[in-house]
Amino acid sequence: MDRREKRQAQYVLANMVVDLVRSRSLKAGHHLTEQWLAQELSVSRTPVRAALRLLADAGLVESRARQGFFLAKDADEIDRSQSLTVPSTPEQDLYASVVRDRISGGLPDSMTQTEFARRYAVNRIVLLRVLSRMADEGLIARNKGQGWTFQPGLDSARALRASYDFRVTLEPAGLLLASFFADPVVLNRLRSDHETVLAAPSPPPPGILFELDAAFHETLASFSGNAYFVQAVQQQNRLRRLLEYQGYENRHRIRIWIAEHLAVLEALANGDRQQAARRLTAHLENALSASPSPDGTVEPIAVPQPNGRGSTRALGCNPVPDVHAGAGS
Known part of the structure; x- marks a missing residue:
């Protein structure tokens, strides 16, 4: 160390x-x-x-x-x-830099280890730790020969829309399965983690925010008692990791999605799974409307409503302020 x-x-x-x-x-x-x-x-x-x-x-x-x-x-x-703001490590700094550059289009699909080291001026140990972590997370893969290749993600508006359509169909349904059971200890720990971030004077690094976000959705999926739900949510989290990173500096949106997560957890703690499912649906639809486009623009993506008109307001939830980065979903 x-x-x-x-x-x-x-x-x-x-x-x-x-x-x-x-x-x-x-x-x-x-x-x-x-x-x-x-x-x-x-x-x-x-x-x-x-x-x-x-x-x-x-x-x-x-x-x-x-x-x-x-x-x-x-x-x-x-x-x-x-609570004290935890300083970042060299690995976290490098990870964030690689993610930002990849999202902005500054990195090619494949790079050698030497090219990474030359571009970011880091030592071999730090670089290998970061590349190994990214490989474990499904963001990058080692080539059979030399180098590393970035894996496909949500790199188009169509793919992003399809991802959210899938998640809105799947995730709330998991809360209503007969096999669903919310472990109160895990529920309280998850709520405490969210409250800690919400009360902190400044947001933690993007990586920690994403892990909190991903843990929320994967934990709810695990409560379903169905391994296929868990696997599907984990796959979606891997696909959206890069896209989510570009918005985690938006403090206002971070507070919104954390509050939405807490509202879902509150409903579950009260034993109201129907309410929790409605709130989770609203949260996912709000997240889509606030998502940055994969090409880096910040135009909101309209969420279709039952009246047939596009809207950035989800049913059962207050209007989301005009913030289009850091979806947190």
């Missing part, structure tokens, strides 16, 4: 400490001992000490000479917006 990766791990651990403090409803002045935190979080004391220093810099804990670290405020005064 290099220096930037260690630094990132410290920020992640610091946020885990905050979550632990909030879950235990600790009061200001509580002594946060390194040994207790290390046991609770299953890590060694050294990274805990580094995480506590970060929290002290943020004003969430107080460092007292020869005494240790103490909580600076009651847990109920610490909201999710005070």
Whole structure:
């Protein structure tokens, strides 16, 4: 693990400490001992000490000479917006650059490893990690000879429309299957992950946002109890990964789709699967209307309504503001 990766791990651990403090409803002045935190979080004391220093810099804990670290405020005064922004790693930076360049048409269908290294001025280890990750995600494949080839994605308006038609037909139906069961523990964890992003002062990197988005849809599919639903949703997520990346810098749209996800989760928590299915349908239709075109333009794609007219408003949902990037679907 290099220096930037260690630094990132410290920020992640610091946020885990905050979550632990909030879950235990600790009061200001509580002594946060390194040994207790290390046991609770299953890590060694050294990274805990580094995480506590970060929290002290943020004003969430107080460092007292020869005494240790103490909580600076009651847990109920610490909201999710005070979570620390986790810095990116070299791999994340390179991944984002490759994705942006591929979407914009700046990269050919096939490239050698040397061409990648020359273009992005990165070392071989970082490059191989990124290419391996992209291969695992179905974005790129190693050629039989030398080089790598980008895999087909949603690269036309027609393909995008077809993808959403398929998903609107499939995903809400999965919520209504007789075999459907929403695990309350998984449901709460998914809701907590969304609330954390919604309350953060700035959005996390695009890769994390996509994983949250994909996890939402794949988790709902897994609740269906039908492996074919899960496989279909996973395939759609692989196809749309590149296209979604170009819109994740739109903070307003990010907040919209997270709120729509939370509305679906709320209906499921209340045991109202019919309402959850309607909300999921509305969310997917809103996402299509807000999707950037595969060619990079930002013209909204009309969503057909029962009255036969195209609209960017989905039934059962409030109108989506005029934002056409970062569909989050």
